[in-house]
Amino acid sequence: MFSSLALALSPWLIGRVSGAVHDLFVGNLMDPARIYSLSFDDVTNEFRRNGNITADASHAWIGFDHTKSNLYGASLNKARISSYAVTSPTTLHLTRSINASGACKNATSAFVEASPWPPYTVYSVSWPGPNACGMALSVDDSGALSGVTRSWKYGSQSGVHGLALGRRGNDTLLYAADLSGDAVWTHRIDSQTGAVTEVGKKAMPRTNMHPRHVKVHPNGTYLYVVMEAANSLVAFSIDDISGAAHDAGKEYSLIPTGSNNKNYWSAEVMLSPSGRYLWATARAQRNMEIVGYISCYLLAADGSIVKLMFMVPTTTTGGWANAITPAFWSDEYAALADTPTGYVQIWKLSEPKDTPQGVEYGTAEAVARADIGDGGCCANAIWYT
Numbered sequence: 555m556f557s558s559l560a561l562a563l564s565p566w567l568i569g570r571v572s573g574a575v576h577d578l579f580v581g582n583l584m585d586p587a588r589i590y591s592l593s594f595d596d597v598t599n600e601f602r603r604n605g606n607i608t609a610d611a612s613h614a615w616i617g618f619d620h621t622k623s624n625l626y627g628a629s630l631n632k633a634r635i636s637s638y639a640v641t642s643p644t645t646l647h648l649t650r651s652i653n654a655s656g657a658c659k660n661a662t663s664a665f666v667e668a669s670p671w672p673p674y675t676v677y678s679v680s681w682p683g684p685n686a687c688g689m690a691l692s693v694d695d696s697g698a699l700s701g702v703t704r705s706w707k708y709g710s711q712s713g714v715h716g717l718a719l720g721r722r723g724n725d726t727l728l729y730a731a732d733l734s735g736d737a738v739w740t741h742r743i744d745s746q747t748g749a750v751t752e753v754g755k756k757a758m759p760r761t762n763m764h765p766r767h768v769k770v771h772p773n774g775t776y777l778y779v780v781m782e783a784a785n786s787l788v789a790f791s792i793d794d795i796s797g798a799a800h801d802a803g804k805e806y807s808l809i810p811t812g813s814n815n816k817n818y819w820s821a822e823v824m825l826s827p828s829g830r831y832l833w834a835t836a837r838a839q840r841n842m843e844i845v846g847y848i849s850c851y852l853l854a855a856d857g858s859i860v861k862l863m864f865m866v867p868t869t870t871t872g873g874w875a876n877a878i879t880p881a882f883w884s885d886e887y888a889a890l891a892d893t894p895t896g897y898v899q900i901w902k903l904s905e906p907k908d909t910p911q912g913v914e915y916g917t918a919e920a921v922a923r924a925d926i927g928d929g930g931c932c933a934n935a936i937w938y939t
């Protein structure tokens with residue numbers, strides 16, 4: 555099961571490559587429609603913006619294909635998904651712009667995710683709600699988007715903010731965080747026909763928790779869900795047979811005990827490359843002068859949450875974004891993108907300690923920051939090298 559993800563867990567990808575310069579791209583959450591490239595030197599901590607690329611739209615979310623030769627973008631102000639060829643670590647070339655159609659006609663989107671498995675379908679969902687829909691887009695041999703192949707509806711109350719992909723046999727599982735519908739949906743995509751079938755709709759443990767983003771453990775054992783309104787994290791077990799999100803585990807707060815829940819709206823959940831560290835973020839509300847938080851959890855090999863290692867304040871509100879993206883070349887680094895201040899910041903785990911459950915970290919520190927104050931930056935950053 556999930557053997558095709560073994561590549562993502564190969565030892566050569568993990569814990570090597572300190573002493574290198576790493577390239578990233580970051581999209582703009584709002585206009586102007588631009589994507590920037592950045593480079594980070596993990597020896598000197600020098601971090602700077604390089605390329606300034608005209609985009610097809612401002613992209614609330616960007617993601618690569620499995621070879622990182624294409625980048626896809628979803629937009630909150632244009633009802634279309636865009637694809638770019640990655641022509642160098644600092645340049646992109648727009649290859650296609652596909653209008654939302656079918657069940658998603660005229661719908662904007664806050665998320666896009668490319669499947670790492672053939673035929674490398676790209677998935678998106680509509681945001682905001684109601685009547686959210688999903689779309690599957692095919693790609694050509696180069697990875698450029700070629701068209702909408704399937705579309706489907708979620709519920710009449712639904713607004714889907716985030717997606718994650720899993721695997722059962724040769725079939726793909728698509729998990730959708732339905733924020734306004736307070737549910738996580740699971741669809742199964744038939745590997746032969748591409749047919750999209752609903753296999754589960756899991757209500758959240760309490761009402762108005764507002765699941766925003768989701769992540770699947772590489773072994774296919776757990777689905778981690780960040781709750782925007784509840785400011786918490788819940789790991790759901792995944793049903794062995796159907797692949798649907800199943801039982802909810804313990805709820806972990808993403809803000810310090812005693813905080814006023816209304817001052818925050820949590821944003822992101824992401825896994826480190828070894829699958830042992832789970833990062834999650836809470837944003838302070840936009841009109842606040844307080845800051846957000848980064849939490850990091852230690853996971854067991856099976857994906858269960860062992861413990862919260864630490865929760866540290868961010869340096870600004872993160873009001874619109876606070877999207878955290880772990881590096882793929884080390885467990886210890888992550889990039890945090892902020893709107894409205896407009897910057898990308900590099901965080902590094904520190905105070906490692908050997909324990910029977912593996913290496914635990916005592917805290918994390920911001921080691922570098924690149925400001926991009928164009929008024930629209932920064933939605934999410936992705937590591938190219």
Ligand SMILES: *[C@@H]1O[C@H](CO)[C@@H](O)[C@H](O)[C@H]1NC(C)=O
Nearest residue numbers: 632633634651652653654660
């Ligand atoms: C895509 O949508 C835009 C805006 O609605 C429209 O102007 C354009 O003609 C559409 N393109 C295609 C190929 O349908």
Ligand SMILES: *[C@@H]1O[C@H](CO)[C@@H](O)[C@H](O)[C@H]1NC(C)=O
Nearest residue numbers: 630631632633659660661662
């Ligand atoms: C498309 O969506 C926009 C923005 O929500 C709306 O103003 C417009 O009327 C819609 N167009 C159609 C054809 O539904």
Ligand SMILES: *[C@@H]1O[C@H](CO)[C@@H](O)[C@H](O)[C@H]1NC(C)=O
Nearest residue numbers: 672722723724725744745746
């Ligand atoms: C998955 O696909 C491979 C290659 O097409 C095939 O050999 C295998 O039998 C399939 N497995 C299942 C469970 O369908």
Ligand SMILES: *[C@@H]1O[C@H](CO)[C@@H](O)[C@H](O)[C@H]1NC(C)=O
Nearest residue numbers: 560563772773775855856857
């Ligand atoms: C999950 O996968 C990792 C990496 O392949 C492996 O080390 C670990 O034992 C797996 N855990 C379980 C419970 O299968």
Ligand SMILES: *[C@@H]1O[C@H](CO)[C@@H](O)[C@H](O)[C@H]1NC(C)=O
Nearest residue numbers: 588603606607925926927928
């Ligand atoms: C990117 O380029 C545009 C067009 O030249 C310019 O207006 C904008 O200020 C640049 N962005 C940054 C952050 O320098």
